[in-house]
Amino acid sequence: MLDACERIARFVHGKSIDTYRSDEMLRSAVERQIEIVGEAANRVSNELQTAHAEIAWRPIIAQRHILAHEYGEIEHDLIWRVATVHVPVLQRQLLAILPAGQ
Numbered sequence: 143m144l145d146a147c148e149r150i151a152r153f154v155h156g157k158s159i160d161t162y163r164s165d166e167m168l169r170s171a172v173e174r175q176i177e178i179v180g181e182a183a184n185r186v187s188n189e190l191q192t193a194h195a196e197i198a199w200r201p202i203i204a205q206r207h208i209l210a211h212e213y214g215e216i217e218h219d220l221i222w223r224v225a226t227v228h229v230p231v232l233q234r235q236l237l238a239i240l241p242a243g244q
Contacts (some may be wrong), residue, residue: 144240146178147228147233154225162222169218172225173209179232180206198228 153171154162163170183202191199205224209216 143179143182144233144236146175146182147236149213150175150179150229151233154222159219159222162225163218169221173216173221176221176224177206177209178227179229182207192216194235194239198201202232204238 146191150172153168153175157165157168163173180203183197183199184206191197209221
């Protein structure tokens with residue numbers, strides 16, 4: 143999850159929402175990494191999810207489902223917000239719970 147968050151941060155760094163909307167490759171790259179985050183979140187044990195309820199596990203997993211199965215319904219502005227607002231928060235949360243050095 144952390145690796146995908148870091149990739150998303152690199153992909154969107156210095157970009158605008160207008161660039162995101164017009165750049166098919168950027169959109170695809172960000173969407174794929176968000177899918178990876180959601181798939182990884184889905185594999186986190188219930189115990190760990192419960193222990194770290196500050197992380198929005200269900201919405202993260204739900205977003206992956208939308209990207210993977212309802213791609214005709216993707217709202218680019220929402221994905222941009224996920225990438226630029228929610229992913230940085232998630233990245234900080236993951237860093238706080240991972241053992242040092244990982």
